[in-house]
Amino acid sequence: MLRKIILSVLGIAFLVGAFIYANYLIDSKHKPKPIVPKVVKTVIVDTVKNGIVPVVISANGNLSSKQRVELYSEVQGIFKTGSKLFKPGQKFTKGETLIRLDASEYYASVQSAKSDLYNSIAAIMPDLRLDFTEVYPKWQAYLNSFDINKTTPKLPEISGEKENYFITGRGIVSAYYNVKNLEQRLTKYRIAAPFTGILTEALVTEGTLIRSGQKLGEFIDPSVYEMEVAISKSYADILKEGENVNLTSLDKTKVYQGVVSRVNGSIDATTQTITVYIEVKHQDLKEGMYLEANLNAEKIENAIEIDRNLLLDSEEIYVVNDSLLDVIPVKPAHFSSETVVLKKVPNGTVILKKPVPGAYAGMHVKGVKSSVSTNDAIQ
Structure with a gap:
């Protein structure tokens, strides 16, 4: 009997415990979840x-001197040493000798032609005194002013038909122009600087034999440069000469002020672009320097x-x-x-x-x- 009572109490206790545990599990399911804070960036x-927004077009290009001369020889001779070396980087002022060739042989032939002209005129002077007394004084004055070591002076003006036939028939006119042609060619043995600038390329050295048609070097003016850039054809009617342009170096550390100097009148059929030339002056600029140009094309309202x-x-x-x-x-x-x-x-x-x-x-x-x-x- 006692055993039954004990088992009944244990059974009841087990049921009560199971009931309490079940309620605990139910309550734990309804526990509120933690609130995740909302992230606001x-x-x-x-x-x-x-x-109004200005439209700025960016374009790149290399600088080239606005005044550039490629030096070629029109005559043949030995390159003589001058007061300055013919080397890249050498500066020359306007009119200063860049290259001088040995012209001693050719100079002798020029002097010979001058002497022949002088002798031809002197030979007709007796006839002029007898038959053309009115024109004799001007020809005599021409002979008196003739200096074989200086440039041949211009012939006296022929005033009459008879004088023309007489002078031309003696070969005076043809001899005169032959001398002038030789004198003109003699000047080609010296190449002078057309402007103040700097030598950027030298292909010959002193003492070498220069041949006719041979390229000698390049000479530029380093004070004014131009940059050629290609712009879309849609801006052909907008870009105008005189527009200010900002030019920047590759490292963006320096800014130069340029101006549109020329705008090509035709459009490249292959790329459909128009060529714009920008002029810029600055002492820091060099030939071949790469810059970026910012052109003001239009304004959008x-x-x-x-x-x-x-x-x-x-x-x-x-x-x-x-x-x-x-x-x-x-x-x-x-x-x-x-x-x-x-x-x-x-x-x-x-x-x-x-x-x-x-x-x-x-x-x-x-x-x-x-x-x-x-x-x-x-x-």
Whole structure:
């Protein structure tokens, strides 16, 4: 009997324990889950204010001297040593001798031709005194002024038909022009600097034999340079001579002021571009230097300019509405390497100023107008 009572008590205790444990399990299922805090990303924004946006075209090119002379020899002779060495980097002033060739042999033939002309005129003087007394004084004065060591003076003006036949028949005129031709060629044995500049290329050295038609070097004016750039044909009617241009070096450390000096009147049929020539002056510039030009092409009204990374492939941009990101359609008007000009963006619209990684429409954000101060937050 006692055994039955003990078993009954244990059974009842087991049932009570099971009931309590079951209630505990039920209560644990309804325990509230921990609240995950909502992450709100801070973004840099800007308020749209449409205005006039100048379109700046970027183009690259090398500098070349505006005044450049390729030196060629028209005669043959030995290159004589001058007061300055004929070497690259050597400076010469205007009129100074660049190259002088040995012309002693040719000079002798010129002097011989002058002597023959003088003798021919002297031989007709007795006949002029007898038959052409009225023209004799001017021919006598010509002989008196004739100096074989100087440039041959111009023949006296022939006034009459008889005088013309007489002078021409004696071969005076042909002898005179033969002498002038020889004198002109004699000047080619000396090449003078056409302007003040610097020698950039020297292909010959002193003492060598120079042949006719041989290239000797290059001579440039280092004070004025030009840069040739190719621009899209769509700007052919916009670009004008006299436009100011900013030229920057490759490392972006120096800026030079240039001006559009010429615009080609034809369009390249292959590339559909137009060639623009930019003139620039500065003491730091050198031949062949590579620069980037920024040309002011046109002005777009009622537009804004933003970073190209902010424009989506669907031609939309992100805006901030009530702390949520949204997208609106836009109309790109001009693309540059880093920015894009947009139209049809309403004034007062709050847009992103910098790209946000992982952005999507409906994303919770807090916009600030400055990356330093957060006092201007847009909630």
